[in-house]
Amino acid sequence: QGGEATGLDSVQVALVPGGPHPYFQPWIAAGEAAKTDFGLGGTTFNETAAWDQTKQNDVINSLVANGYNAFGVFGVSPTDINSTFDNLKQSGIATAALGSCPAGDTNDADFCLSTDTETAAYKAAQATIEAMGGTGVLAHLTGVNVDSNTQRRIAGVKKAVDETNGAVTLLPDVTDIDTDLTTAQKAVADLLASQGSEITGIVSTAYNPAVAAATAVKESGLPIKLVAIDDDETILAAIEDGSVYATIAQNPTAQAYVGSYALAKLASKECTMAEPGAIIDSGSFVVTKDNVATYDDERVAAGDQLMKDFDSEYLSC
């Protein structure tokens, strides 16, 4: 592709989440911050994809037509998003997979900056098992079964359970209940009604089931340890009041902030990737009642470290 290096102010970064979801909300502020801190030409946040790959592609294409030349995308369909990245790269546009890496072994974006989904689920399951005292019956609540990210989460939970050598039994995964709050609440209530007396721990790797389970467990009065994922305010409040034992926070702020920075460097042709398609972990953090007030500092520090790593390691300028 080549071409002259231009200033960062010529770079327009578009952050495209998979759809409306609390997880992505920090991206908005992070994008704004990146714009002022690095003097970018502009950033935008567009969540109109509504969890549909075709619509996401449409949104991305429209943004290209409107002059955006760097894209941080949470691919709706991990199996298909590589095609989208290919398409963008053919027009010389800088791309990053943020928050979720393409499925399979290849990443056609310039880089992927994401929590390792499997690791996060693994950590969440480990935290639950620890809270359960290393033994008992664990239930796993999650989202769309046929999504490859869900498969990774299922694998992560299974790995943690396997490591207990049979001390913990895992009930069949309760999938496809993230569509809406009613479905989640109903599924959780039915689960507690039929198996509540046996279950000692619940790990939820999706948003709505986590919200539903927090209330349901508290109301049922059952001694069930609940671990959630992500740090939406509802869940943090639940950790503070003790109805949720822990949550695994990811680092969406760093994904958007550092991602925008790296994208700008790539788009302005100042730098290239040292290793194109690199997969970079943005870190995950176990949040319990003890560190609920302080974990954010930890996360900011991780973000700063990530920034440095990009400059020193991932980018070659």
Next chain:
Amino acid sequence: MRSAIRAQLTTPRFLLFVIIVVLVAVIVALKPSFLNGAFVLAPLITSIAIFTVVGLAQMVVLSIGHMNIAVGNMAAFGAMISGISFDLFGLPLVAGIAAGLVGGGLIGALTGWIIARTGVNSFIVTLAMSFALLGLVPTVYSALSTGSAFVVKPAGFDALGRDSFADVCQFGYCGPAAIPVMVVPVIVVMVLVAVLYTKTRVGRELLLTGSSVKAAEFSGIPTSRRIVLAHTLSGVLAALAGILLATSIGSFTPSIGDEFMLQSFVGPILGGTLLAGGYVSVTGTLLGITLTLVIRKGLELFGVGIETLNVLLGVILLIALSADRVREIRLRKGRTPDASAPPPSDPARSADRSTEEVPA
């Protein structure tokens, strides 16, 4: 002849056409980037092509007065069969697509057969079928694929889904980048469906079955067979739409078709096809789909947020459709008769259908 032209000018189709032209003109005036071939027009036309096939899949069952709630799931099923053919059996492009179409056709035929056999309302049977497929498809994907997707692509797969005529070069000249290759098979399908309904006996028998099953039965039309046929066609077209969608997004996943159901009704009904059966319009379906997708694309280009997008989409749809009504009220000098004064069946809108059906 003059009156024939006049009649054409008062159809909902013509009105749709005018609305679309005006909309496009407005969008282009405000956002010249709408004319960007590779990133706006080509994707837009690709979507129109795919969703027109989806609309046709619904239209063929609407023609007999039925509905297919399972269009999306049939699309997913047909695409899955194609995916399996490519991924597990390594079939070439055409054979794999054919397998998918056959798969969709079989599911459609089964649905039609159940409806014809039991006499149960098509809404219920297709609803039940959608549930059954909703169960079946993901199960098969999890069993047969890694990561719940079939990713093996035979030669020509990407070309069908993503190439535009810019990639088709003859004697050193290449076509416009704004027109995707996919329009070719879609136009062929549209013409075939239009010919079926305007020119052939079977097509007319479908329409008459839709007009009144009883009268059709009493005229010696094999209504059961026509019902099975309509649903089979619907299955085939749905599968085709699913496969085309897969080629455009890049792989076969169980979520193919999730968005089809509502759109499949919108296109035909906007275009004048009757929910009650007996009248269809292929061009109308194309225009109906085009209208909604152009609105969407325009709003996207203005970068409106998801909340505004939905609100505006709905409002524009309502206004566009009411325009027809306003014209009609003016014709009737302001008198509004009661809802059911016109014929008892519920024409989607007071479509003027005194001219011979279906324009090809």
Next chain:
Amino acid sequence: MNPEPPTGTPRATATLEALHITKTFPGVKALDDVSIRLAPGSVHALLGENGAGKSTLIKALTGVHQPDSGSIVVGGAERRLSDPSAARDAGIGVVHQERNVIRGFTVGENIVMGRMPRRAGRIDWAGVTREARRCLELLDLELDPSTPIVDLSSAQMQLVEIARALYTETTVLLLDEPTASISAAESDRLFRVVDRLRDEGTAILFVSHKLEEVYAHCDTVTVLRDGHSVLESEPLSAHSHDEIVDTMVGRALGSLTVPDRRARPVAAPALSLVDVTTTAGHHGVGLEVRPGEILGLYGLVGAGRTELAHAIVGLERITAGELRVNGEPVRIRSLREALHRYRVGYVTENRKEEGVFLEQSITRNIAVTVWSKLQRGPGFISAKKERDLVAGYVSDLDIRISSQSQLTGRLSGGNQQKVSLAKWLAAEPEILIIDEPTVGIDLRTKRSFYELIWKLADEGMAILLISSDLAEMITLADRIAVMDRFVINGELENSHDYDSMSRDVIHLIHSGAEVAR
């Protein structure tokens, strides 16, 4: 708002006058400057051919259609009838040509619908029953108001609609072809009611294509032709039968010449039923129709004639006995098979639901049975051949249409009936079953229709004619079989002498014994 009319009080009387009514539909001027005057205590006949505008006038008088111009005066006061309930408030009761019932409701509720008796804000169901029973009694009808209306025959529904018209205080009663589809006995009952209402001072408008009953019961007459009134509110006695017919038609119409059909070629039966039992409930039915012969199948409403026809063309199953076509025992499973394999056609009695596609063009309605013959290339239809064929039938049967692409539902009832018939004539069957063919058809068409049937028979078609109109049967049929409660009571050679034949037929219905073979 409580409409319950006081029972027993003498009925009020009023004159209805319609002045210079004009009504246009897109493409048709259905009424052009029509005036009519209905006086209390008299029955006024409204006559005209199919499509003349009779029903449209009635609808304009009852708030269903808004006339483009003209005025309506009831009891001396001009009224604007903006909707049907306004007409009802003005004391105008109406029974429309087509049945208008809510199929999900009971007889009682259908009668009081729109004006439900209420008590304490909710529907008084006891009152509904009481009121409905009162209205039914006015007609001497012994029907339970709680019967679901769908359980009624079409004739009974018609009577229920009259009861509905009488529910509120009615000074003017408009009846649109009330006798078209009911038997003689039921007509008699209807006329007893009409006569009584007239004597009580009601002004009555009566539409019919049966001139005999018009002369027997009407006092004054208005004749419409193509939307114009050619005879306006004149005493009926001043005009002879033939004169009236000629005004309707617009030219002299000679008398019907009944051909001599006694010398028919004797051939083997084209259609025969031997001791047939069906799923509908027929038992031991035996019939024979020869090529060139017209067999009449007479019976009272509900006798099972329609269902027998259904069994022949495969819509019901034959469980025992034999059905033979041209001597061969056959098993017909569908109408399509009947048509294409055995060349049996069936013109249904239920025109609106089974006979025509209301929402489709006339072309399609007529050509539907012959598309296989109009093909050009595999499965493709030649539009030109189709148009020509349809044009032929339109002119043969004198179907009044504005263009071939007109929707059939926009035709007048009689013309729809012709379309339904034309479809089967186009199919050129060898055996034709015709069920109640002339319901609602005007005189001239009826004649051309009779001539057509005779012509078809002369050409060798075997015709099974089902009709509840005994006069028609005696005019047309060569032999008359009489069915009663799913059994054939006997068969008579037709002497074409109305008096003796009708006596024999009625006798056969009541005796249930074999009279002649």
Next chain:
Amino acid sequence: MKRSIASVLRSQSTTLVAIIVVGTVLLGIASSGNFFSPIPFRTFFQFLAVPILIGLAQMITVAVGQLNLAVGAIGGVAAALSAVMMADAGVPVWLGAVVPLVVGTLAGLVNGWLVVLTRINGFIVTLATMTILLGAQYALVSTRTVSAANWAPLADIGKATVFGLPVIFLVSVVVAILVALAFRYTVTGRSLLASGDNPEAARLAGISNDRSVIVAHAASGLLCGVAALVSIASLPGINQSVGGDWLLPSFAAPIIGGVALTGGSVAVLGTVLAATVVRLVDTARAEFQLAPAWVNFVIGAVVLGTVALGRVRQVRQERRLGAERAREASSTAILEKTR
């Protein structure tokens, strides 16, 4: 009277009751009785309230020959607006509880009014308003979940039980009874049925079909509002996903319950029973820990089975009538011959 008992026995409801009884017994056995203990019992009925309400909401529009695709969106917006008002604007809880009912009715009125005024097919109108309302719902709550702590008194009612039955379920039953009474005892209710059955005949009887359409949509909206209120009371919070899964169940309940899509009929009991059947399948999923794929499969099969069975019975019934008539005919014929 005899006739009506016989027709009750033959109706769709009987099939559904049979399915419910068999299903309950099987579930009871499979859970070794646990299914009947207080918590599972309460859980079962708690999640039956919304399906009943939205099923009835859809049933009313279907009765006049209309459809309401916006059930979920109306409910979602009604719930979201009320939640936001209580949480952010400090609106008192009692007022917040009225909001969804008002919003639902208004949205329904607008739907009906648009259908009548524009003469556009109800399918398209409600599709358009659905899209608009979904946008509005998102605009109101964005991606956050408004916690139920903001309306604690209401949430307490949502958790309350009477004789082991959740109050919200009882609310839905009361609503069902009111709907049934309205269709039986009010002129408006009968007018809706008449308009749905035969609009032309209804018009000739002086019934305004326009009014029927508007009333039906408004009533449907009101019921969506009640469903929204129930959701507010029973959910841990309100977010933009509320109402997202209402569309298909809203159709499934009345249609399985025996309501004809062509209009003119209602089946309140059938709708309630059908919702119960679907809920049973749901419970079985949790009990047997089946994948949701299986549940979908089972629901599909149950729906098909129910209707096909009804159909078979109807055909058999007709056959039997015919056979009876034949027997009658033959016996009278013999009688007459011997005479």
